[in-house]
Amino acid sequence: MIVRFSVFLMWLLHFLPLPVLAWFGNALGMLLYAFGAERRKVASINLRLCFPEMSERERGALVRAHFRVFARCFIERGILWWGSKERIQRLVKVVGLEHLKAVQGGAVIILAPHFVALDVGGSWMGQYTNNVSVYSNQKNPLFHKLLLRGRSRFGEQLLYSRQDGMRPVVRALRDGMPFYYLPDQDFAAKDALFIPFFGVLASTLNTVPRLAEITGARVVPCISRVLPGGSGYEVRFYPAWDNYPTGDVTVDTRRVNEFIEQRVREMPEQYFWLHKRFKTRPEGEEKFY
Secondary structure (H helix, E strand, C coil), X not given: CHHHHHHHHHHHHCCCCHHHHXXXXXXXXXXXXXXXXXXXXXXXXXXXXXXXXXXHHHHHHHHHHHHHHHHHHHHHHHHHHHCCHHHHHHHEEEECHHHHHXXXXXXXXXXXXXXXXXXXXXXXXXXXXXXXXXXCCCCCHHHHHHHHHHHCCCCCCEEEEHHHCCHHHHHHHHCCCCEEECCCCCCCCCCCEEEEECCEEEEECCHHHHHHXXXXXXXXXXXXXXXXXXXXXXXXXXXXXXXXCCCCHHHHHHHHHHHHHHHHHHCHHHXXXXXXXXXXXXXXXXXXX
């Protein structure tokens, strides 16, 4: 019942101008901060591990800022799910599209880390071209259905569950479909490597270099960001990585984490700190959460 009401509220609010919608999102964020003790604790632990040089006060302010921007993107997702193509295009500023165009025609991995506005980049990509992507099954069936429909409403997108494995993705890459890939969550996978993330060993999937090796795909990073003041979003493409993969899967996977670190430092409040990024630990190491 709560989920249905939340979805109805998202649909109702998506008609509002973005600055007004942003105000509602900020207010919701502070409510979630006040009542979401478990996730507040997760974000605080993540920030303590990644930014030990910060004071407790600075990290506390960053946690609150993260809750606000996270809630904003959750509510504003209604625009992506039900808003017109024209409205979405007006709200999104695209930077560096020439980097994507430079490698089109061959296999391409769009490296899209878990910043809170990543669905904005996915929606824009769906309007620009057909893509393949993978998703995690959601606990609530209604939200799961809406999420898949929202991510596939433009063009002819191919969406596969993580449980489907990478074979269908490999086929799609070889057929010339860009792979919009979110590489940076802890899935406790057997083929993951422990790679430093902000100096802390983190279970990291080696999917990016493995797929690049198998398919010859170029890797083009893409970062989606919330612009200040309810003015919209930016989707920024970066140059395709040269000399990648190198053949050393550890070195190549480390490059993924290092790139994400650099972008996090630019806008730390917009990275997805509510996820237990350091949940899986090396054997014998004490758990953080």
